[in-house]
Amino acid sequence: EPEVTQTPSHQVTQMGQEVILRCVPISNHLYFYWYRQILGQKVEFLVSFYNNEISEKSEIFDDQFSVERPDGSNFTLKIRSTKLEDSAMYFCASSPGTNTEAFFGQGTRLTVV
Amino acid sequence: QKEVEQNSGPLSVPEGAIASLNCTYSDRGSQSFFWYRQYSGKSPELIMFIYSNGDKEDGRFTAQLNKASQYVSLLIRDSQPSDSATYLCAVTGSARQLTFGSGTQLTVLP
Numbered sequence: 001e002p003e004v005t006q007t008p009s010h011q012v013t014q015m016g017q018e019v020i021l022r023c024v025p026i027s028n029h030l031y032f033y034w035y036r037q038i039l040g041q042k043v044e045f046l047v048s049f050y051n052n053e054i055s056e057k058s059e060i061f062d063d064q065f066s067v068e069r070p071d072g073s074n075f076t077l078k079i080r081s082t083k084l085e086d087s088a089m090y091f092c093a094s095s096p097g098t099n100t101e102a103f104f105g106q107g108t109r110l111t112v113v
Numbered sequence: 114q115k116e117v118e119q120n121s122g123p124l125s126v127p128e129g130a131i132a133s134l135n136c137t138y139s140d141r142g143s144q145s146f147f148w149y150r151q152y153s154g155k156s157p158e159l160i161m162f163i164y165s166n167g168d169k170e171d172g173r174f175t176a177q178l179n180k181a182s183q184y185v186s187l188l189i190r191d192s193q194p195s196d197s198a199t200y201l202c203a204v205t206g207s208a209r210q211l212t213f214g215s216g217t218q219l220t221v222l223p
Binding site: 027050095096104 | 120144145151156157158162201203205208209212213214215
């Protein structure tokens with residue numbers, strides 16, 4: 001069964017460093033998303049990506065964040081100059097169409113120390 | 114501000130009983146409604162989605178949608194201990210992204 005895959009599963013980084021979280025969405029899906037979940041809190045939307053550009057972004061997704069689809073399969077989230085409060089689970093998701101079901105990867109646990 | 118509200122629980126039901134999970138949403142423009150299950154430390158796993166008013170059944174799960182009341186529910190029949198998890202309600206509207214509730218923690222007691 002097709003699935004969204006994310007790497008790494010866990011990343012520890014020092015405050016101020018840059019991190020890149022990687023995702024391979026399901027191959028025939030058109031919409032890609034990043035969400036995050038701080039421990040004990042809601043799953044929060046960060047950004048959506050369609051047709052090689054950002055289609056929506058939340059207030060959380062400020063200049064510290066960027067997304068890229070460098071080739072036909074990978075979808076990345078870059079966090080520049082990480083802060084302690086960026087510590088969270090980051091989930092990539094993809095969906096085949098608009099307002100259709102989204103499937104989530106297993107997540108990357110980011111710990112900023 | 115689009116809000117999705119759920120009782121945080123915990124909700125405890127005995128094995129074999131029906132678990133009823135509820136969700137309300139604030140945005141009348143919401144179009145699609147989803148239930149995800151999340152085990153501790155894991156990612157959300159899609160259980161069901163519903164687009165139209167009424168009931169939708171899939172195995173032991175039934176989703177119910179009432180757009181006039183802005184209410185979505187999930188019934189789990191013949192609850193099993195393996196159903197113990199946090200159940201997340203999520204909606205989409207004119208924007209494609211999911212807005213999640215805080216989740217209801219369900220415990221099925223053997």
